[in-house]
Amino acid sequence: MDADSLQPSFAERPGRAFEVVLAWVDEQILSGDLAVGDQLPAERELARLLNVSRAAVREAVRTLQAQGVVRSSVGAGAAGGTTINALPSDALTRLLRLHVALANFPHEDVIEVRVALERLSVRLAAQNATPEQLDVSQKAIDVMADPDIEREAFNDADTAFHVALAAAAGNRLAMDTTAAIRESMRLPILDRFRHVHAWDDIVEDLRRGHEAIQAAVTRGDAEEAERLVETHIRSAWHALS
Amino acid sequence: MDADSLQPSFAERPGRAFEVVLAWVDEQILSGDLAVGDQLPAERELARLLNVSRAAVREAVRTLQAQGVVRSSVGAGAAGGTTINALPSDALTRLLRLHVALANFPHEDVIEVRVALERLSVRLAAQNATPEQLDVSQKAIDVMADPDIEREAFNDADTAFHVALAAAAGNRLAMDTTAAIRESMRLPILDRFRHVHAWDDIVEDLRRGHEAIQAAVTRGDAEEAERLVETHIRSAWHALS
DNA sequence: CGGTGTCAATGGTCTGACCACTTCTTCTTT
DNA sequence: AAAGAAGAAGTGGTCAGACCATTGACACCG
Structure with missing residues (x-):
């Protein structure tokens, strides 16, 4: 009282x-x-x-x-x-993944947000990335180049590639959200990887997409990198649907 | 026992x-x-x-x-x-808001992400918004039109306007993230509102920006709406810094 | 000087009670 | 017999007060 x-x-x-x-x-x-x-x-x-x-x-x-x-x-x-707590981005990732997994968000909605965030990430990466940061994403590309790679390992390297570019953006919030959303789609994408028929064709498209994005970012061509990453995400999802 | x-x-x-x-x-x-x-x-x-x-x-x-x-x-x-339960959303919004506040991201980083998300939101809103949804954002504009409005009330209505547009996008994830980021900046923006000198000029710019965005969304001009919202956010932040 | 034990403060847990609210049942009234 | 009113029962929400295990600080004794 x-x-x-x-x-x-x-x-x-x-x-x-x-x-x-x-x-x-x-x-x-x-x-x-x-x-x-x-x-x-x-x-x-x-x-x-x-x-x-x-x-x-x-x-x-x-x-x-x-x-x-x-x-x-x-x-x-x-x-x-x-x-x-320092609120390691894990909490964000966990919660986003949980929500997407429970089909709370239509995958198409997630794709839209992902495109918006990754366009931002690669634009900033093209402007700010250091050679060391680009090495990280290049390593993911190298892993995916293995012709005998398992689908799960490919998916992990694919995730790592996009997260590495987000990290190279030099914008922590952009990186966290981008990584969280790509991470939240890891399982749904893996599921589609496993059930898709034209695996060899698709994976070849993905490799070309990654290399083109990496090249655009490396030479600092922000606009082209933005365009490429949007096409890459949309066409990959379309091919898997 | x-x-x-x-x-x-x-x-x-x-x-x-x-x-x-x-x-x-x-x-x-x-x-x-x-x-x-x-x-x-x-x-x-x-x-x-x-x-x-x-x-x-x-x-x-x-x-x-x-x-x-x-x-x-x-x-x-x-x-x-x-x-x-099947679908919550409060948890995500709350966590994202706290995440932005706790991580103490540079405000410029938050602005970049906010621009990316709000461009997406207004584009989707221009394509999908119903008249009822546009009424909500219009009401926020009407509130801000009051020449004697307090700065805190103006800030609240400003937040409400951007959140309403995000809601009109018809993409729940985009709305949640957009709303969370705008709300995470509510206090920093309010703080600047209170210490700015040329308040009358700034608020008039903001009103014009809101009305232009609302008009573009209403007539379904997605590209113009995207352009306007980016300019609006960047110039407003610049004026307040 | 150095160990050692007491003590205080913390989160973790339990018990048992009461409240507000909602639904279902039962009894009364028309 | 039908309609309505009263109450019983069950739910989450909250509270007060107690005890426990763990931890760190500090005084005490060797």
Whole structure:
């Protein structure tokens, strides 16, 4: 009944109790008061601060944990407690993959977004890529050049190629989202790889596409790289459908 | 003590209690005993079945909810209870928003990705938007037309305009990512709104940009809409920097 | 000086209770 | 007999308070 003077807007808020906690954490993160590596208040303290039970706080923490936002460990001192996670892009990738796998998004929708992001990636890569970064994508091309390569290994190298180009873009957010979406389509694409008939023709098209993209990026031709990557993604998906 | 004869492998398992529940649900889903639309046992029953407390069951349910796997609603009968879910989206938006905020990406990087996604959104919107969807974005424009509008309200309506266009694209993934990125920049943009000097000039530019985009989308001119939205975003950010 | 044990703080768990809401059943009234 | 009202039962949502295991800091004793 008293206190609350520090956080009245949250303590008075209606709605589910654990959502009050989530909203509070969201606000703290978005406003910059909580950053990666920082510790959340202890569960008991947070419960008192927001006028909810500790059980409600714990349910919110579980939600944040499931999303990879925080990590909890027991014990006193700096090592214990709940801390904001570096949110390795794995969390994004995991969640995107889960959603796509559950057919929540039509594959065509995913393709559209993927085209938009990869066009951005290769454009930035053509402008910013270092020779070392281009070596990484070239290595993926070399792997795929093996005429006896298994379809799964080819798919992995294919994924690695696109992720490597995204990494070469020098834009971390573009890389993370591009990689997450390509990664989320790894299994659906592999499934099609396995059931397609004209495998030899398709894989040859893919190889040519990759090499053309790599060449355009290497010589810094952003526009051509954008055009090539869009054609590459769309025609590959069409051939597999 | 007793019982457990039905699920000994789970009831006897060590490790965190809520993970026992998660493992049980995983097993039921993977084995096909639980499918989309099915109901989980009631929390009290599940707690008794797995020999854990109801609080542990609830923490597991929160985890599943955060992952979008289940949906809960109160009440007796078929309408109440926790059911296996098909399609959530909040989880993705929330995670992406936090991801952008936490990773502390350079704002320029975020702008690049935002341009790529919003170009996609307005292109799809120009091709697919219904009059009802265009009404929503028009309403945001009307709100911003108020000459006495507060800067925060203007920013909210601005966000709403871009999100509405993304929604009109008819591509759920594009909408979620576009909305998440625009929302992740809500606070930084608001901060600039508050400290900018030539507010009147800037806001007039923004209004003209919105109206031009809305007009292009309405008449189905995808290419012009793409061009306009890119110019709009880049020039607005430049004016605020 | 160095080990050693106490102590405090943390997350993890449990119990048992109450609430708000929804549905189904049963009984009363027309 | 039909319609409606009252209540019983079951659901998730929340709370308070307790205990446990783990961890780190600090005072104490050798």
